[in-house]
Amino acid sequence: MLRGIGGGMILAGCLGLGISYRVNLMGRIRLLQQLTEVLELLESEIRYGQSTLPESCFKAGKKLDNRLGRALQEIGRETCESGGESFPRIFRERMEQAIGERGFKREDRENFFRFIPGEGFSDEKMQLRAVESCRERLEKTRERLEREGAEKSRIAVGLGAMSGLLLILVLW
DSSP states (O other): OHHHHHHHHHHHHHHHHHHHHHHHHHHHHHHHHHHHHHHHHHHHHHHTSOOOHHHHHHHHHHHOOSHHHHHHHHHHHHHHHTTTTTHHHHHHHHHHHHHOSTTOOHHHHHHHHTTSOOTTOOSHHHHHHHHHHHHHHHHHHHHHHHHHHHHHHHHHHHHHHHHHHHHHHHHO
16 A cells, blocks of 8 residues: 555656646746747837837836736836936846746846847947847747747656656566
8 A cells, every 4th residue: 555655656756847847848938938029019119119228118018917017117117217327237137036037048048138238239220139139039949949849848748757657666
């Protein structure tokens, strides 16, 4: 009886690891989709609204009804209050807080924050190109993950179940 319960727990734990991998992968894909949407909104506000980045953040934040939208509104508000000088620092801090750590890999982080203006990015066309470039990188990553994601998820769950069964057989 205890062997059966232990075997069930081992199988459930190993299967849970596989399912956890799948959930993390799908969460990363969802986050990349949301970040792409943020960049698309910023891009349209810069292009058609003729707005600066802080103004674009505030306007785009109003269109999103999630934690990223609220963070964008805070960025716009704080940057306007500070005179626009600390936009890169405020943007990075607020978006890092809104995004959190789950499912956000270093390469995704670098691709997303790459458009933050440095020296020489005050020109509207340069800002627009930088935002477009970041959006394209995130879209490519998301598309690649979606293509590979279904198969990787199936393999992860299958390997979790198989490793659980193997452990049960070895310990039995």
